[in-house]
Amino acid sequence: MTRQPPFLDDDERRARLARRHLLAPAYRAATVEQVTEAMVGLHATDPATVYLSVCARLARPAAAEVERALYEDVSLVKLLSMRRTIFAVTEEFAPYVSSSTARAIAVKERATLVKHLRESAEGWDEPRLAATEQAVLAALAARGEATTAELAADVPALRETILMAPGKPYEARQSVGSRLLRLLASDGHVRRCRPRGSWLSSSYPWALVPQWPDLPVREAKAEVVRRWLAAFGPATVEDVKWWTGWTLGDTRKALADVGAVEVGLSDGPGLALPGDDLPDEERAGQGRALEPWAALLPGLDPTVLGWRGRDWYLDPAHMPALFDRAGNPGPTVWWRGRVVGGWAQRADGELVWRLLADLGTEAEPAGRAIAAEAERLAGWLGAVRVTPRFRTPLERELTG
Template sequence: MSSARPHVSDQERRTRLVRRHLLAPDTRADRVEEVAASLIGLHATDPASVYLSARARMREPSVGAVERALYDDRSLHRMMAMRRTMFVVPDHLAQAVHESTGRAIAAKERRGAQKFLLDGLGWTAERYEAAEEAVIAALRELGEATAAELGAAVPEIAERVHTDAGKRYASSQAASGRLLRTLAAERRIRRGRPRGSWTSSQFRWSAAPEGEDTPRLDEAAAKAELVLRYLARFGPATLDDIKWWTGWTLTATRRALADAGAREADLDGATGYLAPNDDERGPGADGPEAPTTALLPSLDPTAMGWRGRDFYLEPDHVPALFDRNGNIGPTVWWDGRIVGAWSQRRDGEVVWRLLSDIGAEGRSAVGAEAARLTAWLGDTRVTPAFRTPLEHELRTG
């Protein structure tokens, strides 16, 4: 790593965030694939967030454009990746993301699923593997199927595991849940169109095309590539940021930074890292001509892009904007900062509240953006999967 330590101020980091994450009007994308690439991936734990994150960054956003990329062109891949979180990743990054983060997650998923089903149902390892092969065979015959439809075709995966019997929190889970999640993590099957609208999380499943396997990337090389991609879009970032965002160990993170040739930067006394070819006064250093606003959904990749968020989020605002597990709700942005929250009420209106004073110009811009989002959503109602205190208050107030 270079010994040079250029200084990057918080203001410059916010300027980079606005431009590199396509939040300024002149940076908007024409295609959803460009949006996903600008953020490496779109958070997809909450299906609606994929569409709302894309909408905030596209010149002419539409639900149809996202659906075509996900389900027709297959230029976007929904996959379990960084931090064991669901992401939608552009095709050209999918292999590196899988090799650097997803493959280890898939191996852990397999161990957990086998233990859950072997212990819970008394299956043998051979029966587990036979059930997997039967599911894939059924999907090749059916083309697409929901978990319930697969349970009818492969009855053993409809068997239920009962846990905590006799307790008030006793529950049961079909074998299909763990088995399908593992196959998806291994990229042997994939999620198709959901049942219902684009906000639904009840997906249909299909088998991965035969003969689609690509040569495995070297894990270390894949990790170095992912770090370079991350620093190009989110840098400068600290070691803790990168470790948290990827979900890697400290040792793996340090090695990936070294392999990537990352160089150090001074973040007002803290050590950050830049991509080796990133000129601190290069693209992203000069801000937009005027402050910009954005209404970003829960778990948006920008809001969840760093562990150290003080440069764009007041610490005092965290309790109102996050749930107890660290999931951020829908946020209002102004000039590269989170300044409030928004929600959609039952009548469809998008309402918002500021936690910071952004002046008359800022309030007018946020109001106009809320009106545009209300019109874009139309009859669709969006409820975040993870409710946060201020979002809940706005929705019911």
């Protein structure tokens, strides 16, 4: 008789989300590093997301704590990695992300940059690009840290421009410097330093970083998947493939290397780590008894973007209001493991939200819990005003 795989229902997945993503108040973390490890990586395309995502999960939220990790202790580093997105990961995990994903992206970035340089800038080839990179690294070594504009004073080639998307409506010129520093960051040679201005600023200097060990690619991919399943499992193969941005073949190899076991999910077959394929109440005596909880998560939060299949925590009917046309989520309101609405901050600092889901008899306790989270968020934001980089219909409407 064929043994049926354990079934993990949506309630179990939402309970795991509350605990493992540190969203229920009893599970909040003490440090930025604990949050980042729990989430595997934090989306960092929008500078504000790292701060908002971390502070939503800290017992004592404070922007200064995030700045400490990013710019003083440098226990968090940013890498162009999964899905060609910038992620902030712990310094200990960075070599695995670099070897599994970032370096392959850097190879493609380099080939693309060489192609654009040959097509739209005179006198550029691979030897000149390599010489310019070395000049930039030498300038950084001498300066300690510098913005791209400051480096261009030492390396004039960075001021040259490339024509991107010629003939298209979105045709634009980009500086060689902006593309080259992005490439050096992908290769693990440089990192972003404390922004010039507030923590919301996108103007930042660069600094050299010690080179991470070059790990075997297959070993590195397995470690990424192991950590991801521990945080986001159970999940489907498609979820893992989408989150990592790898090929289906590489995804399946990594899942096999960690010994992923089959489980049943409401939307079909899924996978979990060995020993993590039973409900928490059976596996560790934790049970599902969680205090009702609410959360206000920012645009691009790693929980919102954790899975490709989202129906178990996000009603597809709400996506047009909460996501932009490119698929980027805006700020979301959560109640007991589901996205139930969106929020925004107005110019005067007021935090406002709107429920999109009918919560029935839970509407009143949910409203109180959401209001408490809004007060908590406003408390540590203080005079700071946050506008998401990728604005969504509901966020625009709430601030308009």
